[in-house]
Amino acid sequence: MDKRLNMLHICAGWERWNGAANIARMIMDEQRREGHEVLFGTWAKVRELMAADEVWIHCGWLPCLWWAALWGRNVVHWMPECCYDPVRLKYHGWKKWLAGPIERWCLRRCAKIVATCVAEKEWIKVYLGKICPPVEVTDIKRFFKLPNSEVGALPNDRPLHLLYLGRRHPLKGLEYLEKAVRQIQNASASPRLRVRMVSSAFGEEKEKIWDWCDVLVLPTLSDNFGLVIAEALKHDKCVITTDGAPAWGDGNDYGGRLIYLWRYRDATVEEKVIMLRSAIARCCHFQDFVWKNTEGDK
Numbered sequence: 001m002d003k004r005l006n007m008l009h010i011c012a013g014w015e016r017w018n019g020a021a022n023i024a025r026m027i028m029d030e031q032r033r034e035g036h037e038v039l040f041g042t043w044a045k046v047r048e049l050m051a052a053d054e055v056w057i058h059c060g061w062l063p064c065l066w067w068a069a070l071w072g073r074n075v076v077h078w079m080p081e082c083c084y085d086p087v088r089l090k091y092h093g094w095k096k097w098l099a100g101p102i103e104r105w106c107l108r109r110c111a112k113i114v115a116t117c118v119a120e121k122e123w124i125k126v127y128l129g130k131i132c133p134p135v136e137v138t139d140i141k142r143f144f145k146l147p148n149s150e151v152g153a154l155p156n157d158r159p160l161h162l163l164y165l166g167r168r169h170p171l172k173g174l175e176y177l178e179k180a181v182r183q184i185q186n187a188s189a190s191p192r193l194r195v196r197m198v199s200s201a202f203g204e205e206k207e208k209i210w211d212w213c214d215v216l217v218l219p220t221l222s223d224n225f226g227l228v229i230a231e232a233l234k235h236d237k238c239v240i241t242t243d244g245a246p247a248w249g250d251g252n253d254y255g256g257r258l259i260y261l262w263r264y265r266d267a268t269v270e271e272k273v274i275m276l277r278s279a280i281a282r283c284c285h286f287q288d289f290v291w292k293n294t295e296g297d298k
Contacts, residue, residue, distance in 0.1 A: 008052035069106035119246035173219035220244035
């Protein structure tokens with residue numbers, strides 16, 4: 001290390017252990033191992049922001065983060081939970097239209113912006129236009145021990161345990177997942193699916209959920225990274241997700257554990273349901289699986 005730096009991390013939700021806070025802690029631990037001094041908080045005083053060698057801002061669209069961008073001397077905007085996907089920008093678009101000038105002004109003040117994948121880098125460049133700081137792509141997956149060996153057989157002596165873990169948000173695609181599951185259960189001679197949809201879980205409760213789970217499904221329309229995917233793979237679970245989480249569309253299937261649905265976002269409602277239904281059925285290994293209604297598959 002050439003120089004010991006004073007790092008200050010600003011993130012909303014430290015106490016809730018949300019996705020942005022978890023990633024921020026990983027970055028902080030890495031910086032400490034490199035010998036830097038690391039501080040963190042939701043708000044910081046002006047003198048603290050100006051004294052820091054680097055101010056790392058996590059997430060966006062919040063006054064505490066605009067404050068940090070205003071007074072920080074060397075600002076790094078870290079993006080794992082702040083999505084500038086055009087699909088996301090259209091959701092509650094009037095709010096983002098009102099806050100957009102402030103958000104863009106703060107982003108343009110950054111010394112650099114760190115994106116989670118190439119797709120996100122392009123979203124940021126389009127959002128900021130000609131006045132855009134350098135945008136780097138980093139590999140968040142380095143913080144997780146992700147498997148590459150071949151996946152073992154899923155259980156066939158009991159129902160398959162299907163999990164959705166995350167908040168119930170219109171852009172998460174839960175309506176398509178629920179419809180796909182209903183069709184599978186109605187079509188099977190002996191339904192072998194158990195489904196849980198969990199909004200949030202922490203500590204021992206979360207570990208018990210991972211012990212129960214066989215397959216995580218994230219039928220998202222808009223995510224940039226998808227922390228829950230990394231957590232599932234780290235726990236050696238299978239995952240079904242979509243091109244709404246472009247950080248995982250790199251061709252690596254992690255030993256057959258990852259089913260990535262291409263062209264999902266632009267598909268019709270019926271096509272989305274068919275894609276999810278087929279992916280779930282593929283995991284189920286139903287040998288007695290017969291569709292009662294195959295019209296949607298033609």
